[in-house]
Every structure is written in structure tokens, then in C-alpha cells.
Amino acid sequence: MFRSRTLAGGGPLSGFSSKIAHTTRFPSLLGNQDLRALQDLITDEKGVVSGLQKLSLDWAKAADALRVWSLSEDDDLGDISTQAVAMLSHISQSLDQFALHEQSVRTHLKDIRSKEEGLDGLRRHRRVVGRGIWRRNLLK
Known part of the structure; x- marks a missing residue:
């Protein structure tokens, strides 16, 4: 792990x-404490993505349950149910697509975090080198 x-x-x-x-x-x-807000955003986005995926699955299950139920009903209700199932399926697919876009945003945020961490390491190295040069100048 x-x-x-x-x-x-x-x-x-x-x-x-x-x-x-x-x-x-x-x-x-x-x-880096400066990146704490970014890390919190990434963590929150993870919850949003999983929530959207669960919601999409729930809408798909509801559409399927409505489809099964409407088979046992008469033709008048069956016509309406078919359109309602189509709408519920469309909502489910839209939520799933939105979850994919959110996952993409989260991936970009994680890349930004990685680059910022790399820059933080370079900043620390620059400070260490600068202190060494400063000390050498003091000893002269």
C-alpha cells in the first residue's frame, strides 16, 4: 500500500x-500547509464523485423498477411509464457523465498538487543552498 x-x-x-x-x-x-486547502478540495471532490456515481446507479435502478412495474399495468399507464423510464434513464446517464467530468477535474487537481509539492522541494533546496552561500560569505 x-x-x-x-x-x-x-x-x-x-x-x-x-x-x-x-x-x-x-x-x-x-x-505543505499551504496546500491544505487544495487537499481538502481533492478529498471533497472524491466524495462528490462517489455520490454522483451512487445517485446515477439509484436512478438507473428506479428506471428499471418502473419498467418492470409498468409491464403489469394497462396500456394507458404503460405509454406514460415508457416515457418516464426513458427520462429516468437519461437522468442516470447524465449523472454518470457528470461524474466522469468531475473525476477528470479531480485528476487535474491531483496533478496540480503533485507539481506544487515538487516546487516546494525545490524551494527548500534553494533555501538550503542560499544559507550555505550566506554562511560562506560570513566566514570570509
Whole structure:
């Protein structure tokens, strides 16, 4: 589950630390606090996507149940039921498509987070190098 990945920080625990940094249970342990809002957004988007997928499935089940029920009814109700089933199916497909678009947005947000984390590593490295140059200038 916690495979090590090479990030800007490197090392065998960098994958583990990124997993902890990307959770909302331990917000202050690891990770850039400036990215906390972005991480919260990514987490919330995950809930939205799963909710949309569940809602889409529920609408599809409702359409199927209406279709089955309408088979036992007379022709007048059957005509209306056929159109209602078509509308419910269309709503289900639309919600499913919207969930796919939301998943795409979430993927882009995760890419942004990864790039920001890489930049954070470069910023830390720049500070370390700058301190070293500053100390060398002091010793001269």
C-alpha cells in the first residue's frame, strides 16, 4: 500500500510521507500547509464523485423498477411509464457523465498538487543552498 516513490525529497519513506500528507486525518504531521486547502478540495471532490456515481446507479435502478412495474399495468399507464423510464434513464446517464467530468477535474487537481509539492522541494533546496552561500560569505 505504501510503496516508496521518488519525490523532490527522495528517500525510501517519501511515498509514505506523501500518503500521510495527502490525508486529512493528520493535517499537521507532514506536507505543505499551504496546500491544505487544495487537499481538502481533492478529498471533497472524491466524495462528490462517489455520490454522483451512487445517485446515477439509484436512478438507473428506479428506471428499471418502473419498467418492470409498468409491464403489469394497462396500456394507458404503460405509454406514460415508457416515457418516464426513458427520462429516468437519461437522468442516470447524465449523472454518470457528470461524474466522469468531475473525476477528470479531480485528476487535474491531483496533478496540480503533485507539481506544487515538487516546487516546494525545490524551494527548500534553494533555501538550503542560499544559507550555505550566506554562511560562506560570513566566514570570509
